[in-house]
Amino acid sequence: MSGASLPADERLAPASLARRLLGRPELGAVAGAAAVFVFFSFAADSFLRAASLSTILYSASTIGIMAVPVALLMIGGEFDLSAGVMVTTSALVTSMFSYQLTANVWAGVAVSLLVTLAIGLFNGFMLVRTELPSFIITLGTFLMLTGLNLGFTKLISGGVSTQAIGDMEGFPSAKALFASQWDIGGVTLKVTILWWLALVALATWILLRTRAGNWIFAVGGGADAARAVGVPVVKTRIGLYMGVALCAWISGQHILFSYDVVQSGEGVGNEFLYIIAAVIGGCLMTGGYGSAVGAAVGAFIFGMTSNGIVYAQWNPDWFKFFLGAMLLLATLLNAWVRKRAEARA
Amino acid sequence: MGAVLAAALAASLAGCSSTGGKRAADERAKAAAAGRPAVSxxxxxxxxxxxxxxxxxxxxxxxxxxxxxxxxxxxxxxxxxxxxxxxxxxxxxxxxxxxxxxxxxxxxxxxxxxxxxxxxxxxxxxxxxxxxxxxxxxxxxxxxxxxxDEEIAGEAVGTELTRRGRTKAVCVLHESGNVGHEQRCAGAKKTFGGTLENLYVEGTNMPSVQAAIQAKLQADPAVDAVLTLGAPFAATAAKAKDTAGSKAEIDTFDLNPAVLQGLKSDQLGFAVDQQxxxxxxxxxxxxxxxxxxxxxLGGGRPVLTGPQIVTKDDADALADYIKRVTR
Missing domain, CATH: 3.40.50.2300 (Response regulator)
Incomplete structure (x- = not known):
């Protein structure tokens, strides 16, 4: 700085690329993902193989499809503990409706969409009507759905899993949409990855480019203030829960059309994985901040960690410990990077 | 911190037992693991x-x-x-x-x-x-x-229950969605002379398992046999039975030290081992x-490892094997 010319006003200078990147909410998650990736590249021999990476992507996509709407919901300041079993409910409805009425499978798919959306509507409606914490409301829905899943399946199918519907009309075309896969040079890519990417793109567009996106941030930042400036708080909240339901429907159909039979007791506990993915991705537990891309990166970190531990052949008795520790480290790194970025920006 | 640890260590060394305990178990394990691969x-x-x-x-x-x-x-x-x-x-x-x-x-x-x-x-x-x-x-x-073969194992249980003069049994399923468990209960139902009902419990949450069995026994005093599908659940069923004041006999699939103890002390009727x-x-x-x-092996058919019905009479012979976690 020899001061030969006057320095330009720094506020008017175009922000450098690095500085613009540092301002993004996903940055910390990306740094965490890179760290986990490098770590397992060294820790596990088979981690970097193409086949392994496709397995990891698939695993991330199954969590990621649900992490997207759950992230939006968390930005809007709410939780959904029923998200995990709702996936199973959705798959059960399709399977049992089609089988019992010997209907075209697509009819079951449509009925399942309606039922699942109705559950989302119920969650949202109960929340706005009772003003109780969403934690309590959806905990109730979670338990009720767990019971309904087992109860109805036993009542209708006579067993704890549904009958096979693989030979029914409409199954192949529905399978193509929800559970197809391609072999590219020995690597299997599953369609859920496309669903996942499409949902991330859609959610990002909604959040950053539409009025609804502004409403979501406003409701999560402070519902009363949002209401005062004319944001339709009720509509936004119900919409967010129906978004979770829509994605639960997609996930549920994927499980059904992948395996042809649904186990009624599954899905319990997965709701936390979705929340973890969203939080690693930069969503605040208190609402008002976060991004869909971040949640996708969070799901990817989860996929890398849960599969990486297996590839590294660590003792499975400690699996949950390693998983928790890695996730905590990734989140800490995320928080640290974001703090530094905010300090510099 | 270090001082506390050292003190605890010194105390445990001073109060050393010359028989049993972890050291004896370690010695046994060492002897067992010393075998090098037998093949090249x-x-x-x-x-x-x-x-x-x-x-x-x-x-x-x-x-x-x-x-x-x-x-x-x-x-x-x-x-x-x-x-x-x-x-x-x-x-x-x-x-x-x-x-x-x-x-x-x-x-x-x-x-x-x-x-x-x-x-x-x-x-x-x-x-x-x-x-x-x-x-x-x-x-x-x-x-x-x-x-x-879960069906065959279940049938063996049904026969044994009938032989013991039982009339009303409850089959406790602790993993919902497990086809094998369903087959066990179905097999038992097939050969059992009395009536058998299924009871679904949440196997990863022991207190809720106990509560569910307890509630069942309280609701229906006519139940005179409870069949659990895993060894840890037998002890829980026994507790539930005591609390409910029921006279039901507890029988179980699989073995563990507690089950063996239960067989010896007549807390349990019999166990079905699948080795x-x-x-x-x-x-x-x-x-x-x-x-x-x-x-x-097997000529295209399953190689069967069970069922083997274990009663009070066999308990002593198996005690050592169960202690080293191989039965």
Whole structure:
């Protein structure tokens, strides 16, 4: 700085690329993902193989499809503990409706969409009507759905899993949409990855480019203030829960059309994985901040960690410990990077 | 901190017991593990993927059998488990990605594993199924199945219950969605002279299991037999019975030290053992035999490891084996 010319006003200078990147909410998650990736590249021999990476992507996509709407919901300041079993409910409805009425499978798919959306509507409606914490409301829905899943399946199918519907009309075309896969040079890519990417793109567009996106941030930042400036708080909240339901429907159909039979007791506990993915991705537990891309990166970190531990052949008795520790480290790194970025920006 | 530790250590050294305890157990384990591989085949890697929940006694014994066979056969043995079908399939996929030399898998939720087992077979990895899924094993391309035929085991229980003069039994299922468990209860129902009802409980949450059994016994005092499908649940059922003031007899599938104690003290009627040690040991050994010599066992039919009915009379003979976690 020899001061030969006057320095330009720094506020008017175009922000450098690095500085613009540092301002993004996903940055910390990306740094965490890179760290986990490098770590397992060294820790596990088979981690970097193409086949392994496709397995990891698939695993991330199954969590990621649900992490997207759950992230939006968390930005809007709410939780959904029923998200995990709702996936199973959705798959059960399709399977049992089609089988019992010997209907075209697509009819079951449509009925399942309606039922699942109705559950989302119920969650949202109960929340706005009772003003109780969403934690309590959806905990109730979670338990009720767990019971309904087992109860109805036993009542209708006579067993704890549904009958096979693989030979029914409409199954192949529905399978193509929800559970197809391609072999590219020995690597299997599953369609859920496309669903996942499409949902991330859609959610990002909604959040950053539409009025609804502004409403979501406003409701999560402070519902009363949002209401005062004319944001339709009720509509936004119900919409967010129906978004979770829509994605639960997609996930549920994927499980059904992948395996042809649904186990009624599954899905319990997965709701936390979705929340973890969203939080690693930069969503605040208190609402008002976060991004869909971040949640996708969070799901990817989860996929890398849960599969990486297996590839590294660590003792499975400690699996949950390693998983928790890695996730905590990734989140800490995320928080640290974001703090530094905010300090510099 | 260091001082406290040192003091505790000194105290424990001073108050040393010359018999039993951890030291005696360690000595035994050392002696058992000292055996070097008995073979000179290359160090192959076998992966075992089961549907076990976390911290399950039964699968500990299976694993123990597999590890001891692996030590003998010079095998690098890796174990993983998940009780959700989709996640278990994922773990099998992980094993394929790692290009292991053999896969051992339990087919408790067969449909979820169908594709991925087929994939392993297509990739040229020999697969042996264990424990559950006897009827699907062959169709999915596995070499052989090692386990108990759940239906036959259930029938043996039904016969035994009838012989003991029972009239109303409750079958406690602790893993919802497990086809093998359904078959056990169905088998028992088939041969049992009285009536048998199913009771679903949440197996990973013991207090809720006890509460559910207790409620059942209180609601229906006519129940005179409770059949649990896993060893840890027998003790819980016994507690539930005491609290409910019921006179029901508790019988169970599988063995553990508590069950043995229960048999001795007449808390339990009988136990049905499916010899989990054999399921792990034989699975590894058969894969080794296949790789070494292209041998298979069972002639295309399941190799049965049970049922074996264990009563008070057998309890003493088995005590030592149960203590070292091989029965």
């Amino acid at each position: 085949t290359p160090r192959w890697t076998f992966a075992m993927v089961t549907h076990a929940g976390d911290g399950d006694t039964f699968w500990d014994i299976v694993q123990k059998g597999a590890q001891e066979a692996a030590a003998k056969d010079n095998i690098n043995f890796v174990y993983s488990h998940d009780d959700q079908g989709q996640a278990q399939a994922q773990l099998v996929q992980n094993a394929i990605d790692q290009r292991v030399d053999g896969i051992i898998v339990s087919l408790a939720k067969p449909e979820a594993l169908k594709d991925v087992v087929g994939k392993a077979v297509k990739a040229g990895i020999p697969v042996v199924t264990v424990n559950s899924g006897a009827d699907r094993s062959k169709a999915y391309g596995a070499l052989t199945h090692i386990g108990q 989990p040690y054999l399921q792990g040991y034989e699975a590894v050994d058969l894969l080794w035999l296949y790789r070494y010599n292209a041998n298979t």
